[in-house]
Amino acid sequence: xxxxxxxxxxxxxxxxxxxxxxxTSGEAFREQFLEEPLSKGExxxxxxxxxxxxxxxxLEEAFGGLVRKLRIAPSVLNDILILKSSDPSIETEVRQYxxxxxxxxx
Amino acid sequence: MEYQACSxxxxxxxxxxxxxxVIVGWIVVNNLAVKRERDKSRREMVTKSADGLCESVDKIxxxxxxxxxxxxxxxxxxxxxxKLGDLSQRLASLMSITQETNILTNCLNxxxxxxxxxxxxxxxxxxxxxxxxxxxxxxxxxxxLAMKRNLVxxxxxxxxxxxxxxxxxxxHR
Numbered sequence: 001x002x003x004x005x006x007x008x009x010x011x012x013x014x015x016x017x018x019x020x021x022x023x024t025s026g027e028a029f030r031e032q033f034l035e036e037p038l039s040k041g042e043x044x045x046x047x048x049x050x051x052x053x054x055x056x057x058x059l060e061e062a063f064g065g066l067v068r069k070l071r072i073a074p075s076v077l078n079d080i081l082i083l084k085s086s087d088p089s090i091e092t093e094v095r096q097y098x099x100x101x102x103x104x105x106x
Numbered sequence: 107m108e109y110q111a112c113s114x115x116x117x118x119x120x121x122x123x124x125x126x127x128v129i130v131g132w133i134v135v136n137n138l139a140v141k142r143e144r145d146k147s148r149r150e151m152v153t154k155s156a157d158g159l160c161e162s163v164d165k166i167x168x169x170x171x172x173x174x175x176x177x178x179x180x181x182x183x184x185x186x187x188x189k190l191g192d193l194s195q196r197l198a199s200l201m202s203i204t205q206e207t208n209i210l211t212n213c214l215n216x217x218x219x220x221x222x223x224x225x226x227x228x229x230x231x232x233x234x235x236x237x238x239x240x241x242x243x244x245x246x247x248x249x250x251l252a253m254k255r256n257l258v259x260x261x262x263x264x265x266x267x268x269x270x271x272x273x274x275x276x277x278h279r
Contacts, residue, residue: 016230016231017230021232054221055221055226056222056229057230057231086198087191089194089197089221090194093218093221096218
C-alpha cells in the first residue's frame with residue numbers, strides 16, 4: 001500500500017483546481033500521486049492532516065477528476081482508496097465527489 | 107448461650123442496618139449528584155461551543171463575501187481555508203461530548219455545503235470581482251444560514267422537554 005501524506009509529500013498549501021492555477025492544484029496532485037497506482041489497482045492511503053486547509057475546488061478536481069479520468073466505479077475505488085483525516089467532513093466531501101463524478105459519466 | 111448469640115445479631119441489625127442503608131443511600135445520592143453536575147457542565151459546554159461556532163460562521167461569511175466581491179486575494183484565501191478547517195475540527199470534536207449524532211451529522215453535512223459554497227467556484231483562480239447580487243453570494247448566505255440553523259438545533263437539543271410532566275406543566279402555565 002502506498003501512503004501519501006499531502007502536507008509532507010505534496011504541499012502544506014494545496015491551492016486551486018487546475019495546474020494553470022498553480023503547481024499545488026488538485027489536478028497536479030491527482031496526476032502526481034493518484035492516477036498511476038490507482039489505475040493499476042494498488043491501494044493508496046491519502047492523509048489530509050497537516051495542511052493549512054482545503055478548498056472544495058482542490059478536492060473535487062483531485063478525486064472527482066480521478067473518477068472522470070480513470071472511470072473507476074465508486075465501489076471499486078472506495079476499496080483501494082483509503083482516506084485519513086481528523087476532520088470527518090473532508091472524507092464526506094471526497095466520497096461525495098467520487099459518487100457525483102461517477103454518476104455524471106452515466 | 108443461644109439466646110445471647112441471637113440477641114447479638116438483633117442488636118447488630120438494629121444499629122448496623124440503618125447505618126448501612128444511610129451509607130448506601132449517601133453513595134447513590136452522591137453519584138447521582140456528580141452525574142447531574144457532569145451532565146449540566148457538558149450541556150453548558152455544548153451550548154457555549156454552538157454559540158462560538160455560530161460566531162465563527164458569521165466571520166467566515168464576512169470574509170467570503172469580501173473575497174468573492176473583489177479581485178483575487180491570496181492571503182484571504184488562506185484565512186478562509188484556515189477558518190473553515192478550524193470550524194470543522196471544532197464541530198467534529200463535539201462528537202466526543204454529545205450524543206445527538208443525528209444533529210451533529212446534519213451539522214457536518216452543512217459544513218461540507220458551506221465549504222463547497224465558498225470554495226468550489228470562483229476560488230483560488232485568477233478572477234475578477236463579482237457584484238454582490240450574484241448567485242454565489244446567495245449560495246454562501248444560504249449555506250451559512252443552514253449551518254447556523256443546525257447549530258441552534260444542537261444547542262436546543264441540550265434542553266429537551268423530556269417527560270410528560272414538563273409538557274403538562276408548560277401547558278398549564
